[in-house]
Amino acid sequence: MQSAVKRYYNINKIFMSKIGGWPTQSIFIKIFLSTVISTFIFSLAFLEFVQLTKTWRTITQDCECLIMLLVVIIGGIKLFTLVLSNKNIKRLLSLIDYHWRIFTHSLETQILHDYAIVGRKMTISYAFVIYILMCFFLLIPVMPLLLNIVKPLNKSRPYKYLFDIDYGFDREAYYYPILIYTYLTTIMNISILVIVDTSYMMFVQHACSLFAAIGHRLENITSDLNSEKNNRFVKDVQLTYNQRNLEDCIQYDNDDEIYHELVLVLWKHQISIEYVCFLDSSFTLYSFTLLFITIIIISFLGMQILSLLNHKEEMIRYIAMCIGSFLHLFVLNYPGQRIMDHSTDIFQKAYNMLWYKMSRRSTRLLSILLHRCFVPCTLTAGKIYVLSMANYASMVQASMSYFTTFSSLN
Structure with missing residues (x-):
């Protein structure tokens, strides 16, 4: 990628490189990192599943184990999305590099x-x-250890664990190895969530920049049409024959310049649409799976928080998880809303152009642009669910409905 692009996307590159998701990494590094991380994640998923099968009673009683299992599954889905779809990631990055080379106008580059x-x-x-x-x-898990130092009792406080799992041996005898293992697994799982989500937002943000650049080019055409230079032919009716011919030539040249400008805008708009379509196809199954699982997790978290109203320390971590789940659901939907808004904005700017001052062939190009922009670009989940803020509200409502249903099963 170009040096300017590297400067702005270097954080995403560092993040993706940590889990073997950057396309230019060697195959050995990709396989090694993804294998180590997936081993930690799926070992925890296996332990949670075994614990769930041993202690299964009802949904409300085994809510904690279900939550942790679903969170780990989300981490695994995100990891495999980034690793197995590495060719798509590489293609998206190459398209970004291509866009930086064709959007060469100073205003476009600045946008x-x-x-x-x-x-x-x-x-x-x-x-x-x-x-x-x-x-x-x-x-x-650290709070009892800190309290033993700051405010000691006659006896040591009992150990607390991140995950209530039966490891098949005495947990207290191997408390610190277990603590290190659970810490590493949690950090890896959360890091995968951050890396994939921020990469997704990066790709969407670039798509929004393309539409914004095209919109500003349309505004420049409008300002040119409204300028004094393009209206000279209506100022003086008493023109000589030669002067009239000269004005006709100038007007023809202006129309020709506007026509070629519209051709360029249409070409760049088509390229932007193709980029959004490829981005949507690359993440549509990923979005659909995560939306469903996140809604279920939010419902279980609500049940768990209600059951821990008298245990403030335990309740804090589930409140943090609930906030993170809502934020994750927001991140899945908000980028789709931004693309809708930016693509619709092009329709508004093209509609407000001074078409009556253009030549016939220019207005034909403008009508093609208006027809294509009438339907906004969208990101979907499974090609059936449009990601937007309106649907985000419906998803939150659905999670509350599931929460009520699961609570009634107790």
């Missing part, structure tokens, strides 16, 4: 830079919030 900076800030902010929430979850 791409501005959106890349915003995307970088979004990556940092999202990672910061998720890791802060993770810290609340990781503090639970």
Whole structure:
């Protein structure tokens, strides 16, 4: 990628490289990192599943085990999405590089830079919030150890664990190895969530920058049409024959310039649509699976929080997980809304153009652009569910409905 692109996407590159998801990494590094991480994740999933089969009673009583199992499954899905779809990731990155080479107008380049900076800030902010929430979850086992030092009792406080799992041996005898294992697994799982989500937001942010650049080019055409230069032919009716011919030539040249500008805009708009379609096809199954699982997790978390109202320390980590789940659901839907808004904005700007000052062939191109922009670009989950903020609200409502249903099963 170009040096400017590397400068803005270097954080995403570092993140993706940590789990073997960056396309230019060697095959050995990709296989090694993904194997180590998946071993940790699926070992925990196996232990949670075994624990669930041993102690299964009802949904409400085994809610904690179900939550942890689903969270680990989400981490595995995200890991395999990034690793197994590495060719698609490489293709998306190559398209970004291509776009930076064809959007060469100074205004377009500035817009791409501005959106890349915003995307970088979004990556940092999202990672910061998720890791802060993770810290609340990781503090639970450490609290008794800290209290034994700060406020000691006549006897040591009992150990607390991140996951209530039967490892097949005495947990207290191997408390610290278990603690290290669960910490590493949790950090890996959360890191995968952050890396894949921020990569997804990066790709969507670039798509928004393409539509924004095209919209500004349309505004420039409008300003040119409304300028004094393009209206000279209506100012003086008392023109000589030669002057009239000269004005006709100037007007023809202006129409020719506008026509070629519209051709360029249509070409770039088609390229942007193709990029969004490929992005949608690359993440549609991923989005559909995660939406369903996240809604179930939010419902279980609500049940778990209600059952721990008298245990404030335990309740804190589930509140943090609930906030993180809502944030994750928001991240899945908000990028789709941004693409819808930016693609619709092109229709508004093209509609407001001074078409009556254009030549016939220019207005034909404008009508093609209006027809294509009438239906906004969207990101979907499974090709059946449009990701948007309106549907985000319906998903939150659905999770509350599932929460009520599961609670009634107690």
